[in-house]
Amino acid sequence: MNTALYAVTRTLRALFVVWAAFTLTFAALRLLPGDPVALMLSGRGGFAGLTPEQIARTRAELGFDRPLITQYGSALADAVHGDFGASLQSGQPVSRMIADAIPSTLQIGGLALVLALVIGILIGVAANLTASPVLRQLLRSIPSFAVSLPSFWVGLILIQLLSFQWHLFPSLGNSGVQSLILPACTMAIPGCALVAQVLGKSLHTTLQEPYADTVRATGAGRARLLFGHGLRNAAIPAVTVVGLLVGSLIGGAVVVETVFSRPGMGRITQSAVSAQDLPVVQGVVVVAALAFAVVNLLIDLVYPVLDPRIRSTGQLVTT
Amino acid sequence: MTNPTKTPVAPGPAREPGPAQDQDGRQPAREPARIRRTLGAPLRSPGVTLSVLVLLLVLGWAVVPEWFTGRSPLTGTPGERFRPPGTEHLFGTDQLGRDIYARVVHGASLSLRATVAALLIALVGGVVLGLVAGFFGRWADAAIMRIVEIMLSVPPVLLSLTIITALGFGTGQVAIAIGVTSVAAFARVMRAEVLRVRTAPYVEAAILCGTRWWRILPRYILPAAIGPVLALAALDFGLVVLAISSLSFLGYGEPPPAPEWGALVAEGRNYLATSWWLTTLPSLTVTVVVLAANRLSRVLEAEGRNR
Numbered sequence: 001m002n003t004a005l006y007a008v009t010r011t012l013r014a015l016f017v018v019w020a021a022f023t024l025t026f027a028a029l030r031l032l033p034g035d036p037v038a039l040m041l042s043g044r045g046g047f048a049g050l051t052p053e054q055i056a057r058t059r060a061e062l063g064f065d066r067p068l069i070t071q072y073g074s075a076l077a078d079a080v081h082g083d084f085g086a087s088l089q090s091g092q093p094v095s096r097m098i099a100d101a102i103p104s105t106l107q108i109g110g111l112a113l114v115l116a117l118v119i120g121i122l123i124g125v126a127a128n129l130t131a132s133p134v135l136r137q138l139l140r141s142i143p144s145f146a147v148s149l150p151s152f153w154v155g156l157i158l159i160q161l162l163s164f165q166w167h168l169f170p171s172l173g174n175s176g177v178q179s180l181i182l183p184a185c186t187m188a189i190p191g192c193a194l195v196a197q198v199l200g201k202s203l204h205t206t207l208q209e210p211y212a213d214t215v216r217a218t219g220a221g222r223a224r225l226l227f228g229h230g231l232r233n234a235a236i237p238a239v240t241v242v243g244l245l246v247g248s249l250i251g252g253a254v255v256v257e258t259v260f261s262r263p264g265m266g267r268i269t270q271s272a273v274s275a276q277d278l279p280v281v282q283g284v285v286v287v288a289a290l291a292f293a294v295v296n297l298l299i300d301l302v303y304p305v306l307d308p309r310i311r312s313t314g315q316l317v318t319t
Numbered sequence: 320m321t322n323p324t325k326t327p328v329a330p331g332p333a334r335e336p337g338p339a340q341d342q343d344g345r346q347p348a349r350e351p352a353r354i355r356r357t358l359g360a361p362l363r364s365p366g367v368t369l370s371v372l373v374l375l376l377v378l379g380w381a382v383v384p385e386w387f388t389g390r391s392p393l394t395g396t397p398g399e400r401f402r403p404p405g406t407e408h409l410f411g412t413d414q415l416g417r418d419i420y421a422r423v424v425h426g427a428s429l430s431l432r433a434t435v436a437a438l439l440i441a442l443v444g445g446v447v448l449g450l451v452a453g454f455f456g457r458w459a460d461a462a463i464m465r466i467v468e469i470m471l472s473v474p475p476v477l478l479s480l481t482i483i484t485a486l487g488f489g490t491g492q493v494a495i496a497i498g499v500t501s502v503a504a505f506a507r508v509m510r511a512e513v514l515r516v517r518t519a520p521y522v523e524a525a526i527l528c529g530t531r532w533w534r535i536l537p538r539y540i541l542p543a544a545i546g547p548v549l550a551l552a553a554l555d556f557g558l559v560v561l562a563i564s565s566l567s568f569l570g571y572g573e574p575p576p577a578p579e580w581g582a583l584v585a586e587g588r589n590y591l592a593t594s595w596w597l598t599t600l601p602s603l604t605v606t607v608v609v610l611a612a613n614r615l616s617r618v619l620e621a622e623g624r625n626r
Contacts, residue, residue, distance in 0.1 A: 017468075017469065017472040020469035020472065021469070021472065021473050024469060024470075024473065024478075025481050028481045028482060028484075028485045029481065029484060029485050144613060144614075144617070145610070147558075147613070148557060148561070148606055148609040148610045148613055149606055150561055150564060150565060150568075150581075150584075150602055150605050150606060150609075151565070152565060152568045152581070152584060152585075152602070153584065153598070153599075153602035153603075153605070153606065156584070156588065156591060156598050156599075156602070157599070159591060160591060160592075160595060160598075160599075164592050247474040247475070248474075250474040250476070250477065251474050251475060251476025252476075254476055254480070254569065255565055255568065255569065258568075258569060269477070269480060270569055272484075273480045273483060273484050273569075273571065274569075274570060274571075276484055276487075278484065281480065281481060281484045282481075285473065285477045285478075285480075285481055288474055288477050289472065289473050289474075289477075292472065292473070292474055293472065296472075
């Protein structure tokens with residue numbers, strides 16, 4: 001299959017997914033039993049003291065009186081231009097709120113991604129490298145233990161021990177590099193477990209294939225076999241998992257930023273959901289879906305580089 | 320195969336040879352021996368025994384909380400505020416003098432009910448979508464799988480939060496949000512199984528006999544195809560407990576006095592510096608339950624695969 005064609009179909013699919021996320025949130029949020037206009041006016045005393053004409057005028061101003069399909073069309077057109085309307089709570093443009101919040105979340109998210117990958121890969125490799133059965137069993141059980149930890153608890157424990165008792169890190173807020181470390185560690189734990197589990201399993205499988213026996217027959221040691229041959233062959237599932245990892249980090253940001261009282265996308269999401277602030281929720285979901293789709297697109301484009309079999313057939317080969 | 324109930328409990332993977340047991344007629348008669356074999360061997364491992372005990376205990380908390388604590392989860396003793404854990408108050412007391420252990424025990428029914436409801440929604444939704452997509456194929460398959468693909472392309476937490484924004488707050492709403500979010504994964508597994516079962520000779524025979532689809536689906540396809548989906552539900556149990564307590568921690572569960580596990584942690588968070596037990600012990604409960612559920616589901620899955 002032609003590489004260019006492959007890239008084009010994957011890109012179209014990513015675009016489709018973002019459009020679908022927009023439509024899905026639009027549909028879900030229009031099911032809202034409450035009246036968004038009432039919600040918006042409630043800050044100014046709700047409908048009490050307002051005449052029906054005033055309510056109708058606000059409704060018309062906001063465009064909520066138009067047919068649903070018209071609302072959808074104009075909302076989609078605006079969203080393509082990066083305009084998700086204004087927050088019902090603060091009246092600020094949603095795009096502005098998101099743009100202000102993204103850097104902070106990218107900082108802890110990026111650090112968490114690096115931590116999850118490095119530690120996850122180390123655990124996954126070590127579990128296959130060690131010759132001691134006890135150590136191997138231990139390393140293999142770390143991931144399933146780590147995914148069972150609620151991340152709100154991990155965050156609270158880190159604050160309790162490292163900030164309150166030993167005063168090593170600032171507990172809350174966003175002040176300097178030091179305040180990044182605890183949130184990033186908390187966020188990294190589930191992802192780290194994911195990477196360790198998938199890579200560990202994938203390495204284990206690939207080291208049982210016939211080619212591994214051939215390499216062993218040449219007299220190569222465990223390390224040579226693993227680093228020289230196994231890792232490259234085990235890389236495909238591990239690369240796939242990066243996509244899942246980004247998804248889990250986006251979700252994790254909501255809990256972690258709430259626990260550490262950090263400003264960011266997660267915080268915005270948390271408070272927007274609490275206030276049923278539709279435009280903000282929709283904006284956040286679409287931006288997150290976009291990020292998710294872009295990461296998955298990049299991963300799709302990396303596959304053919306890693307695996308020549310995909311280059312020729314255009315699809316994943318499972319062995 | 321004279322009297323299957325007398326089959327000795329095989330300690331290892333020694334299994335009688337034969338055709339796939341899902342589809343042959345002897346399966347029901349072998350049930351007792353199989354259950355004994357499935358449950359017997361792993362129960363000897365202490366970790367698994369402990370997991371079963373933990374889950375039974377929490378189930379007890381959920382069903383008959385009065386047996387486990389005499390105290391009220393909602394009214395506290397003003398004179399007994401912020402007592403650390405001890406013999407008097409197993410998990411300590413909170414800012415209103417309420418017994419944390421009583422609150423955790425009474426919270427179990429909220430959290431477990433939400434978990435079971437979410438899994439049921441995911442199961443029923445996933446099974447129906449998977450059956451329709453896998454059996455009818457063509458445009459039904461294309462449409463359903465496209466929707467599934469979209470649902471899988473939004474990070475799961477955000478999908479749940481969108482649904483909660485639309486539905487409002489409460490244990491029921493949280494359960495629906497988590498359940499609907501999981502439907503896609505269940506539908507995918509179910510569809511794959513249906514595609515496999517559909518080509519089995521007995522199904523083709525039924526179709527050739529003129530049996531209509533509304534009899535074929537429940538009688539011939541569903542029983543043979545549902546195994547992996549049930550396994551997925553078991554594997555998901557711990558994750559769902561975790562997701563529900565996270566959403567309750569974020570404040571989307573029942574309103575404050577309700578002792579939902581996540582909400583207990585969120586409330587205790589204000590006293591983090593002084594009263595560690597308010598956050599630690601409810602969180603520990605969630606963790607232990609999730610660990611036990613994960614451990615048990617992995618054992619069941621491994622047993623299922625061996626069979």
